[in-house]
Amino acid sequence: MNHPEHLENILTDTLVTEPDALLQKVTEAWRQLQIQQPLVQCITNSVAANYVANILLAAGASPAMIDNPFEAEAFAQVAAAVSLNTGTPTSEQMEAMRIAARTAHQTGTPWVIDPVGYSPLLKWRSDLVNEILQYKPAVIRGNASEISTLAGNQVNSKGVDSTLSSNEVYSQAKVLLNHAECIAISGESDYILCRSTEQIIKINGGSHLQPKVTATGCALGALIAAYTAVTSVEIATIAAHVHFAIAGKLAYETAQKTGSFNVAFMDYINGMNAELIQQYADIELIS
Numbered sequence: 001m002n003h004p005e006h007l008e009n010i011l012t013d014t015l016v017t018e019p020d021a022l023l024q025k026v027t028e029a030w031r032q033l034q035i036q037q038p039l040v041q042c043i044t045n046s047v048a049a050n051y052v053a054n055i056l057l058a059a060g061a062s063p064a065m066i067d068n069p070f071e072a073e074a075f076a077q078v079a080a081a082v083s084l085n086t087g088t089p090t091s092e093q094m095e096a097m098r099i100a101a102r103t104a105h106q107t108g109t110p111w112v113i114d115p116v117g118y119s120p121l122l123k124w125r126s127d128l129v130n131e132i133l134q135y136k137p138a139v140i141r142g143n144a145s146e147i148s149t150l151a152g153n154q155v156n157s158k159g160v161d162s163t164l165s166s167n168e169v170y171s172q173a174k175v176l177l178n179h180a181e182c183i184a185i186s187g188e189s190d191y192i193l194c195r196s197t198e199q200i201i202k203i204n205g206g207s208h209l210q211p212k213v214t215a216t217g218c219a220l221g222a223l224i225a226a227y228t229a230v231t232s233v234e235i236a237t238i239a240a241h242v243h244f245a246i247a248g249k250l251a252y253e254t255a256q257k258t259g260s261f262n263v264a265f266m267d268y269i270n271g272m273n274a275e276l277i278q279q280y281a282d283i284e285l286i287s
Contacts, residue, residue, distance in 0.1 A: 022238070023281055027274045029231040029239040034060045038080035038229030042222050043067040043097050045087025045116065048215035052083075055219035058270035059243065061226035072096040076103035080229035082111035083222040084132070086118070086125045094128050105135035110228035110236075113137045113180075114221035118146045133179045138233045140176055141184040141221045144169040151175050170200055181233040184224065186217055190241045194234045201238055204282035205245030207252035209261045216265075220244050238283065243272055246280045 039062045044052050049065050056063040066075040069092055076082055082104045084097045104111040115129040129150070142150065148169045170191040173183045183193045188208070192201040210216045220240060227236030247268035254264040 019283055019285065022235075022283060022285075023278065025231070025235045026239045026242050026281060026283075027277050029227055029235050030243065030272060030274065030277060032230035033227060033239075036080075036230050037062050038226055039064060039078070040081050040083055040222060040226045040229070041066050041072075041075050041079035041100060042083045042085070042225075043072070043093055043100060044083065044085040044114075044218055044222065045089070045215075048085065048087055048218035051213075051215040052085075052219045052222045054266065055269055056222055056226055058266055059223055059226065059272070061223070061229075063222070067093050067096050069095040069099055072099040073103045076100040076109065077107055079104075079109060081225040082109060083114070083225035084111065084137075085114040085116055085218050085221060086129060087114075087116040087218060089125050089128070094125075097128065098132060101132040101135040101137070110138040110225065110233060111135075112139045112141060112221050112225040112228065114141050114218060115146050115150055116142070116218070118142065118150050120149075137180045138228050139182045139184060139221075139224050139237050140180045141186070141217075141224055141237075143186050143217065147173050147176070147183065147185050182237045184237050184241065186220065190245070192237050192241065194237070196234055198287070200286040202284040202286055203238065203241040203245050204284065205242075205280065206248035207261065207265075209252060209256075209258055210244075210248050210265070212258045213262045213265070216244075242277065242281045242283065243269065245282065246276055247272065249280060250276070 037060055042052055042063055042065050053063040082100050118126050118129055151172045153172055169185055173193055176183045177195050181195050185191045190203040224237055224240040227240045247265050250268045251261050251264035255261045
């Protein structure tokens with residue numbers, strides 16, 4: 001397992017607003033992911049752990065599923081990025097998340113929070129999310145219902161599934177930029193908000209089968225974390241979504257059934273290259 005230096009080699013990119021220049025930044029981020037193979041500490045849910053690890057490996061990163069409070073601090077100090085996911089939290093995982101978030105904040109390590117199930121119904125985990133936001137995640141990533149509720153709106157969620165569309169929510173999410181550099185909202189199209197620009201970044205692509213595969217959203221959060229280790233937070237968030245959107249689009253062209261789609265999706269995550277990014281990336285900038 002590789003342990004790249006997580007502070008010395010981070011690119012100093014800033015978000016650019018011309019689509020062609022932005023695409024070049026995304027392509028370079030993908031290249032850096034392959035070169036640096038960043039070590040990503042993942043505290044994720046029991047349903048997702050294996051899938052998340054395999055997606056990170058396929059994408060070029062190095063996952064470490066260190067999710068207990070006795071090792072969380074030491075590992076967060078050496079990881080290139082940290083990914084936290086509240087999907088099926090245990091008491092020990094919750095404490096490990098507190099420790100990892102605090103340590104990442106202290107060391108300047110980028111970390112991503114995926115507030116799975118955030119809602120009044122699941123108050124215990126939601127209180128944890130509220131608590132660790134003080135440690136300033138680089139990115140908050142979630143589905144439309146989670147992001148809307150986190151932003152202070154009353155939403156009737158369906159368990160951990162979204163009942164809203166992403167295009168209904170991105171204007172509500174701006175308040176969350178007080179806590180993170182970028183907010184990412186998953187849906188039929190993905191929307192990204194960043195402090196560094198007034199524009200909304202819309203990522204098109206993917207497939208309607210992705211939500212039918214357990215843990216694709218969880219894996220996306222971890223992939224964002226991996227990209228934050230090799231480029232700016234803004235470019236990292238966009239690059240991870242582009243990576244997923246292209247893989248989903250091409251996988252569906254190959255396989256239209258859930259099981260075979262899942263295999264094809266993993267293959268395209270692994271087989272991503274600069275040519276596919278240049279050909280298939282579909283990025284819109286919305287004023």
